[in-house]
Amino acid sequence: MRAAVWHGRKDVRVEQVPDPTIVDPTDAIIRVTSSGLCGSDLHLYDVLAPFMTEGDILGHEPMGVVEAVGSAVTGLSVGERVVVPFNISCGHCFMCDHGLQSQCETTQVTAYDSGAALFGYTKLYGQVAGGQAELQRVPHADYGPIKVPEGVADDRYLFLSDVLPTAWQAVEYAAIPDGGSVVVLGLGPIGDMAARIATHRHAGTVIAVDLVPERLARARARGIDVLDLNGMDTAQLVAAVRDRTGGRGADAVIDAVGMEAHGSPAAKAAQTVTGFLPDRLMEKVMPRAGIDRLAALHAAIELVRRGGTVSIIGVYGGQTDPLPMLTLFDKQVTLRMGQANVRRWVDDIIPLLGDDDPLGVDTFATHHLPLEQAPDAYAMFRDKRDGAVKVVFHPAG
Numbered sequence: 411m412r413a414a415v416w417h418g419r420k421d422v423r424v425e426q427v428p429d430p431t432i433v434d435p436t437d438a439i440i441r442v443t444s445s446g447l448c449g450s451d452l453h454l455y456d457v458l459a460p461f462m463t464e465g466d467i468l469g470h471e472p473m474g475v476v477e478a479v480g481s482a483v484t485g486l487s488v489g490e491r492v493v494v495p496f497n498i499s500c501g502h503c504f505m506c507d508h509g510l511q512s513q514c515e516t517t518q519v520t521a522y523d524s525g526a527a528l529f530g531y532t533k534l535y536g537q538v539a540g541g542q543a544e545l546q547r548v549p550h551a552d553y554g555p556i557k558v559p560e561g562v563a564d565d566r567y568l569f570l571s572d573v574l575p576t577a578w579q580a581v582e583y584a585a586i587p588d589g590g591s592v593v594v595l596g597l598g599p600i601g602d603m604a605a606r607i608a609t610h611r612h613a614g615t616v617i618a619v620d621l622v623p624e625r626l627a628r629a630r631a632r633g634i635d636v637l638d639l640n641g642m643d644t645a646q647l648v649a650a651v652r653d654r655t656g657g658r659g660a661d662a663v664i665d666a667v668g669m670e671a672h673g674s675p676a677a678k679a680a681q682t683v684t685g686f687l688p689d690r691l692m693e694k695v696m697p698r699a700g701i702d703r704l705a706a707l708h709a710a711i712e713l714v715r716r717g718g719t720v721s722i723i724g725v726y727g728g729q730t731d732p733l734p735m736l737t738l739f740d741k742q743v744t745l746r747m748g749q750a751n752v753r754r755w756v757d758d759i760i761p762l763l764g765d766d767d768p769l770g771v772d773t774f775a776t777h778h779l780p781l782e783q784a785p786d787a788y789a790m791f792r793d794k795r796d797g798a799v800k801v802v803f804h805p806a807g
Contacts, residue, residue: 415465470531493558497514
């Protein structure tokens, strides 16, 4: 089969690799019809390279058609159409029973003291082959895959794999009061969808912040109040938000940016310098002494009102990040964060995926490309070129 394969920093190639096979009785094999390119994939493209191995198959946002099932898979049949959640969970352990599928005790990667295994996402999360490929092996297919109906384009359901539940959890964790205010930092796919969900769930004021004109225009077109970071420092951003929130600050802030925030020169320099260290050394150093660019998180703490909530859905990977604990304590800020528990939110989201399409999923993707164009697509998405907000690959062309 053909697959998008990692070969090194900024080196993704589409190559012929062996077809997957059933390994465990709870496995399934799907023929992938669509697979998303996620902002988290860009972390593998560079920052998290020390945890990658040449030949790793990328991607964690697939859907497709069941080709084969293991002997213990009774809820799926060959030919059924499914979406595959990005995290791999069993559905019956303590964590899954408590709606924490991203912490599944059956698939936790204990060698790295990490949570549940993820598709296509480094040694830290199990090094499981990803879904930017023609075929994919799906462990725990007796629980994970989400069956979806025929008759509509893939885009109606594809984003159940990651974007929709991740954005939904970001809004849920933000605990926005009825009619309250929320600031969304970053209008990549997750921030964009989080702003849409917050609006749909009747937040009174939704303010979205970014510096890419095409991303700001997308949010503005849906009636969301946007703030352009170009030429604006944190103090000016705080003032603009307070002007819109009665002088207090927002009830909630969603950080949808994460470790690669704009405006963190010291951390960027540290990431760049460590990038020249041998990967074997960095693999040991990063879990204990990694550093993130924290401009977005620091801004979130400034923007939220006293007693408010900061919901962190952008990925962070450092262990020595300094936080303004005095400010957090003094302002009585609640922090919530973590990988999305995909299966927990599916039943809430499915009713919104009808023909009325209140979240705009049918037109959410900006680019549909053959899988063969993956190397160029990674570079385009990283560089925010050509209006790229959400790229979807089609392995069949």
